Amino acid sequence: MSSTVSKNIILEQVSQIRSFINNPRKHYELRQNKAMFSQLCSSFDIIEDTEEAIIAYTTMEFREDKSVYYLCVYGLLQAIYVQQDAVINLSESLGLPEKINTYPVLKDIREARNDIVGHPTKRDQRKGQPTSYHHISRITLSQSGFQLISYFADGSSPQFRNIDLQELITKQREFISKILGSLITQLEAEGKAHKARFRMEKLVDIFPSTLGYNFEKIFEGIHRDDYAEFADLNLQQIQEIAYNFREAVKKRNMDFYESLQEEYELLEYARTHLNEYYLARTNGEEAKTEIPTVKIFADFLQRQLDTLRTYAQEIDQDYAQ
Numbered sequence: 001m002s003s004t005v006s007k008n009i010i011l012e013q014v015s016q017i018r019s020f021i022n023n024p025r026k027h028y029e030l031r032q033n034k035a036m037f038s039q040l041c042s043s044f045d046i047i048e049d050t051e052e053a054i055i056a057y058t059t060m061e062f063r064e065d066k067s068v069y070y071l072c073v074y075g076l077l078q079a080i081y082v083q084q085d086a087v088i089n090l091s092e093s094l095g096l097p098e099k100i101n102t103y104p105v106l107k108d109i110r111e112a113r114n115d116i117v118g119h120p121t122k123r124d125q126r127k128g129q130p131t132s133y134h135h136i137s138r139i140t141l142s143q144s145g146f147q148l149i150s151y152f153a154d155g156s157s158p159q160f161r162n163i164d165l166q167e168l169i170t171k172q173r174e175f176i177s178k179i180l181g182s183l184i185t186q187l188e189a190e191g192k193a194h195k196a197r198f199r200m201e202k203l204v205d206i207f208p209s210t211l212g213y214n215f216e217k218i219f220e221g222i223h224r225d226d227y228a229e230f231a232d233l234n235l236q237q238i239q240e241i242a243y244n245f246r247e248a249v250k251k252r253n254m255d256f257y258e259s260l261q262e263e264y265e266l267l268e269y270a271r272t273h274l275n276e277y278y279l280a281r282t283n284g285e286e287a288k289t290e291i292p293t294v295k296i297f298a299d300f301l302q303r304q305l306d307t308l309r310t311y312a313q314e315i316d317q318d319y320a321q
Helices: 004-021 024-031 034-059 066-093 104-118 165-198 211-223 225-252 254-259 261-282 291-319
Strands: 132-136 145-152 159-164
Touching: 004 024, 004 034, 004 165, 024 034, 024 165, 024 254, 034 066, 034 165, 066 104, 066 165, 104 132, 104 145, 104 165, 159 165, 165 225, 165 291, 211 225, 211 261, 211 291, 225 254, 225 261, 225 291, 261 291
Parallel strands: none
Antiparallel strands: 132 145, 145 159
């Protein structure tokens, strides 16, 4: 049995969905619900693991040993059943719920699995159907399939079904791929909508062309008492620019917003010391911080604003795509 094409369908789609999930903005959003995020991670792994199990079944060399056939068929059908659950749970964890009942072919596969290896010795409590009993015809069992014999409690005639495992695998992959494809389409649309919302709002515009002038006055105020108050006004403008940038980032990407925390703590530390220095000089008092240290704070502040502007350019470039 060949599985090259089918193998790529499922595993590549899962990989594509992972790339959407690993986007920092989306990743942060999903992590806010710890239970669903755990379900998401588990579902990813299980879809891949069960697909590897299905691939192994279709490619392995079987020995002429019925006990091995039984073990492998049982394992295959369980992997198929678990894979369906994992895809449905993946959808739920992404807030894009799907249901097996929406896909009658997948439901039929589940029913066949339940007859064969789920509850073969007694299947009951199915609305409108009699209790049934099932077993694989040992003599017909092979890697490609087998005959399933079913008996019924209401005395109706036994049923003989030929189970084509390759056909079952093909149908499973077709509809699992359809669900995964739907998730990809919706995640892609969500990402595009988010970028479109902010595409025309350039973060780099938060940083005015007068930024160099602001820092020029900040440095001048270090040496001139008559410039200290004016320097502090320019310092306040720098603080407002930094604040506006972080708030704009918050609307776009909470993960990046939180990652800026340490940088902003250092920025605020430098600004506070500069403000205290200017206030003392304005009031004719002796500043607690020495001039070389104040210069270091001002230089750090300027470098930090340059870094924030670089972040803004990178974000704008990403949102323009």
